[in-house]
Amino acid sequence: MMPINSIMIAIMFITFFIACKRDAFLVFVFSIIGILTALFSLKFAVFSPYIATIEIFQMPLMSILYMLILLTNSLIVCIFSYFWSKKKSDIYYKEEFYLFLLISTLGGMVVIIANHAVSFFIGIELVSISLLGIIGYTIFSDSSFNAVLKYGILSGISSICMLLGMILMFCTTGSLNINTWGLYIEYAYLYQDYLFLIGLALFFSTILFKLAFFPFHLWTAEIYEGAPIVSLGHLSGIYKIIFLLILIRFFSFFNGLENNELAFFTGTIACISILFGTIRAVFEPDIKKLFGYTSIAQSGYFLALIMTGFHHNKINLENINFYIVSYLLGTLGVFSILNLIDHLYKNSKKNYNIQRYVGLFWNQPFLAISATIMLFSLVGIPPTCGFFGKYYLFLNIISGKFSILGVSGFIGSILGMYCYFKIIAVFYQKVPKIVSNNVGNNNIALFLLKLIVFVITFLIILFGIFPQILINFLKLNIFL
Numbered sequence: 001m002m003p004i005n006s007i008m009i010a011i012m013f014i015t016f017f018i019a020c021k022r023d024a025f026l027v028f029v030f031s032i033i034g035i036l037t038a039l040f041s042l043k044f045a046v047f048s049p050y051i052a053t054i055e056i057f058q059m060p061l062m063s064i065l066y067m068l069i070l071l072t073n074s075l076i077v078c079i080f081s082y083f084w085s086k087k088k089s090d091i092y093y094k095e096e097f098y099l100f101l102l103i104s105t106l107g108g109m110v111v112i113i114a115n116h117a118v119s120f121f122i123g124i125e126l127v128s129i130s131l132l133g134i135i136g137y138t139i140f141s142d143s144s145f146n147a148v149l150k151y152g153i154l155s156g157i158s159s160i161c162m163l164l165g166m167i168l169m170f171c172t173t174g175s176l177n178i179n180t181w182g183l184y185i186e187y188a189y190l191y192q193d194y195l196f197l198i199g200l201a202l203f204f205s206t207i208l209f210k211l212a213f214f215p216f217h218l219w220t221a222e223i224y225e226g227a228p229i230v231s232l233g234h235l236s237g238i239y240k241i242i243f244l245l246i247l248i249r250f251f252s253f254f255n256g257l258e259n260n261e262l263a264f265f266t267g268t269i270a271c272i273s274i275l276f277g278t279i280r281a282v283f284e285p286d287i288k289k290l291f292g293y294t295s296i297a298q299s300g301y302f303l304a305l306i307m308t309g310f311h312h313n314k315i316n317l318e319n320i321n322f323y324i325v326s327y328l329l330g331t332l333g334v335f336s337i338l339n340l341i342d343h344l345y346k347n348s349k350k351n352y353n354i355q356r357y358v359g360l361f362w363n364q365p366f367l368a369i370s371a372t373i374m375l376f377s378l379v380g381i382p383p384t385c386g387f388f389g390k391y392y393l394f395l396n397i398i399s400g401k402f403s404i405l406g407v408s409g410f411i412g413s414i415l416g417m418y419c420y421f422k423i424i425a426v427f428y429q430k431v432p433k434i435v436s437n438n439v440g441n442n443n444i445a446l447f448l449l450k451l452i453v454f455v456i457t458f459l460i461i462l463f464g465i466f467p468q469i470l471i472n473f474l475k476l477n478i479f480l
Contacts, residue, residue: 004113006041007106010034011099024094028082031098035075035105042068056116063112065321065474066245070112073237073332074105076452077230080339083445084230087343097137104130104238111242117166117176124162127238128155134234135227147226154209154219162206168199182252204250210243211299214273221284224292229342229352232288233335236295237328240302244324247306248317266307271408273300278415288352290419291334294378297412298327301393304405308396319392321474326377326389326463333374333456337367340449360427366450368427370457375420377460380413385463385470 010030042064078101085094107126114120132155136148170176172195173184184196209216224232277297284290305320341357344364361368373384380390390413397406463470 004038004106004109006038007034007102007109010037011102011106015099022093022095024082024085027095027098028078031078031102032075034102035071035078038109039068039071039075042071056114056119058113058115062317063245066112066241067109069325069328070105070108070238070241073241073328074101074234076332076336077101077234077237079452080233080336080449081230083343083449084228084339096133100130100133100137101234104134104234108238108242112245115178117170117178120178121159121163121166123242125159127242128159131235131238134231135223137231138228144226144228147223150219151223158206158209161202165199165202165204165206168195168202172196172199178249182250185250207243207246208269210239211247211302212296213269213299213303214276214296217273217276217296220296221280221289221292224288224295225286227288229288229335230339232291233332233339236291236331236335240298240324240328244302244306247303248320251306263307266303267402267405270300270303270307271405273297273303274408274412275300278412278419281419282415285353285355287338287354287357287423290354290423291331294416294419295331297416300412301409302327304402304409305393305396308393308399308402308405318471318474319396322385322392322467322470323389325470325474326385326460329456329460329463330374330378330386333453333460334371334378336449336453336456337371337374340367340453343449344446354423354426357423358426358429362430367453370453371427372424373457373460375424377464379417379420381417383464384460385467386460387464388467 010033078098081097081101085097104127107123107128107130110119110123110126112123114123132148132152135151136144138144166176169181172193173180175181185200205216209219212220223235227235274297277293277295277300281290281293281297284293302323305323338352341360341364360371377384377386380386394406394409397409
């Protein structure tokens, strides 16, 4: 509970300073201190293999790993958001962004360690409501307003479905404890209890919406288009982390995928999500919407990895977590570079068309090379850590004999390679500068942002050449 307390204290201080005196730098400093304190407090939680403070929370070591990833992601987004807000003259109140960021981080941490429907639902709503502010912070833009409106309505409906599902499962089991639900799924004759099945279906439909699986994907592209570029690193990070952990936890209740109906259902969703996301991304010229569609495909890959990892009761959490870390490094790195480009150059174009980045290598070779490495990792090309992530994915698919899923994953990988390679080709076109050459004057800020990009790039290469380093780290943080 110590990391959560650190974030809550930071939120209280920030709220106090916003009420008394608006100072964006001071609020930024307190946000950084709160996140760093929460990260430091994780060190003490590691020494306790299992912490059960009260019935509504529990903290296994796997949760500590996910909290570490979530806090690191929030720290990087917080740093980039400060320099992003300084450059945005149309944002009058810059302090609230950090409040939204910390509240969503707090909600994600609550979800990660939740063991009760009440704490779980509160964490989900903390994330969802604060993300409304993060997505719509540039509300004067038409695309941003449409994104907030669509996400707000759909997210509210999905939350109602989740709440109704929890109520139906409570009516059957008489408990709001998630572990009790797991025991009921594992030992009860589930398929004759239609009330519990309806509740479970409503619950999972909300998870499918949050992770943008097909056919619950309709909000994704417009959200990515309307949200500020600095928000996308947080949006793609926090959603993937907390909801994938929920999927992993609930799949473990089913004692493997011995049930043919469940295997068929999850496999079909994974296949369609992979194919739809990559096919739609091939024809998308806007780079933000392109990553929105590829995130749908990535959700399909995640589901495929989870369902094959739990097939025949074989739990490959190391493979799953390796893929998650490699994906988050790639996406966070790409959005950091796009944000850094906005910091370096005046946005002469209002959109994020791929052609905006023509000749990036000849203007900023470091950023172009780093972006190339990150895109290589997302598509699974050696020597990046994304290669081993895809290797573990197809290894699980082949060992589980999921032939249709393997074919869909292979086709999706080829199409994804085309999507990312058309971006890379634009970087190295030798043409006159298209973006404005008015470079920012803050050399310290520029050095700090480039240093973060360099560290992410270095980790992608390091884990790609020496994957055992990351594997050993993940083994130390897994509790079964």
